[in-house]
Amino acid sequence: MNIRKELKKIVDIGSRTSLVLSEFLAVIAGKKPVLIAGFHSESGKELIKSNFPNLTLFCGEIIIGNKQKNLCVISRNKSFAKQAIECLYSDNKKMGQLLGYPKCCIEKYLQVFNTSEISTNSPTITHQSYRNAKKCNFLTNNLFNFSSRIDCKKEQSKLYSQYRGLNNKEFFISSWNNLQFISHIPCSYDCKKSIKIGEEIDSLLKKYAPDIEKIIRYTLSKPILFFDLFKLVVFDGHLKGDILYYNKIIPPYFPLENLLMKKIKNGNKVVVTKSKVEIFKNNLSLFVYQKKNETDGFILDFSED
Numbered sequence: 001m002n003i004r005k006e007l008k009k010i011v012d013i014g015s016r017t018s019l020v021l022s023e024f025l026a027v028i029a030g031k032k033p034v035l036i037a038g039f040h041s042e043s044g045k046e047l048i049k050s051n052f053p054n055l056t057l058f059c060g061e062i063i064i065g066n067k068q069k070n071l072c073v074i075s076r077n078k079s080f081a082k083q084a085i086e087c088l089y090s091d092n093k094k095m096g097q098l099l100g101y102p103k104c105c106i107e108k109y110l111q112v113f114n115t116s117e118i119s120t121n122s123p124t125i126t127h128q129s130y131r132n133a134k135k136c137n138f139l140t141n142n143l144f145n146f147s148s149r150i151d152c153k154k155e156q157s158k159l160y161s162q163y164r165g166l167n168n169k170e171f172f173i174s175s176w177n178n179l180q181f182i183s184h185i186p187c188s189y190d191c192k193k194s195i196k197i198g199e200e201i202d203s204l205l206k207k208y209a210p211d212i213e214k215i216i217r218y219t220l221s222k223p224i225l226f227f228d229l230f231k232l233v234v235f236d237g238h239l240k241g242d243i244l245y246y247n248k249i250i251p252p253y254f255p256l257e258n259l260l261m262k263k264i265k266n267g268n269k270v271v272v273t274k275s276k277v278e279i280f281k282n283n284l285s286l287f288v289y290q291k292k293n294e295t296d297g298f299i300l301d302f303s304e305d
Contacts, residue, residue: 003028009051011209017044020145021178021212025204027074028052031197032100032183034084035074045072056081101184102194108132108187123228125185127295130226132188138181138221138302139198140189143232144252145180159230162255178212179219179252181205189300221304222250225270225277227297231256233264239301244270263287272299 006028014021019037026032039045039059049057058081059072073088075081080098087094092113096106112125126143130136181198205213223244225233232254237246246268256264260279264270267287269280277289277297291297 003030006052007204007208011212013047013051017047019044019048020180020183021209022180022201022205022216023183024074025208026100026201027055027076029200029204030076031200031204033075033077033080034098034100036084036088036099037072037074038070039072048074058082058085060085096184099184100197102187102191102197105184105187105191105194109185123226123295126226126229126300127298129186129189130298130300133190136189136300136302137195137198138217138304139202140182140186140191140194141220141224141300141302142180142182142185143224143226143229143300144219145183159255163230163252166253166255167251179216181216181220189302219250219252221302223303224300225264225272225297226300227256230254233261235270238303239299242271244272244299246270260287260289270299272297 007025010021010024010028014024017024018039018041019035023032023035023037027035045057045059048055054076056075056078057072059070071088073081073084075084084095084098087098089095092110093106096109097103108128109125112128181201182194184194186194202213202217205216219234223235223237223239223246225235225244233256234250234252235244235246236248236250237244239245249264263279263286267279267281269282271278271280274294275291277291278285279287279289289297
């Protein structure tokens with residue numbers, strides 16, 4: 001089977017595999033050496049094996065923390081797949097290379113991770129990517145592809161479940177976790193190498209799944225009020241200076257404190273300073289959220305120019 005036919009087949013069966021469409025397309029097209037995937041059922045694995053016999057799949061149960069996860073390594077290259085299995089969760093640098101991440105992003109992630117006692121779902125890394133960028137590019141928006149970064153804490157698993165429940169019915173695409181052009185944490189949200197990867201994936205989606213590409217592009221190219229990976233708000237709006245003007249919030253939705261979410265829904269303007277997040281309705285202040293620190297609430301403007 002030629003690559004073009006394989007790419008078309010991915011779109012046809014993608015919703016039955018639980019794989020992230022953009023990542024699977026990248027592997028088949030040779031843009032990504034290795035894909036790490038979790039399957040909800042054996043039928044998903046069998047679909048991949050029967051439809052793509054030239055792919056290598058190494059599957060097994062992995063212990064992460066105190067939780068057992070069923071993961072598969074998928075690659076066109078058997079050697080790459082074997083290397084990925086051998087260094088899974090033991091050599092982050094090598095794993096990043098096999099997953100096709102830019103060198104600058106791997107090094108920045110390891111620098112932050114190794115020099116501070118933070119878990120990988122901390123807002124610290126996102127804040128650094130934001131601070132390192134002159135202008136956020138929507139192609140590097142990685143904020144909705146975080147499921148692989150969940151640790152085993154009960155509270156985080158609960159939030160993740162809430163997130164899934166809020167959004168499963170919001171998109172006609174196979175899964176809301178298809179909302180990504182890149183699968184890594186960029187060193188900055190204007191990283192040229194990350195943007196190039198995003199452009200390549202966007203091009204594949206435009207050609208083979210144009211309806212899905214439109215939804216992904218629309219959703220990723222929006223301003224976002226970010227608290228952490230489980231608490232953020234996506235706006236249909238625009239940033240003017242330091243003020244975010246908006247008409248409404250859009251999916252994907254995240255579980256936020258009820259009072260804060262209620263005020264955001266009633267407002268049309270957000271102003272963020274170092275110490276607070278303030279919600280307005282025109283010039284009337286509706287609510288002030290006092291920030292715990294600099295990373296506890298900031299705006300990432302992924303709007304297209």
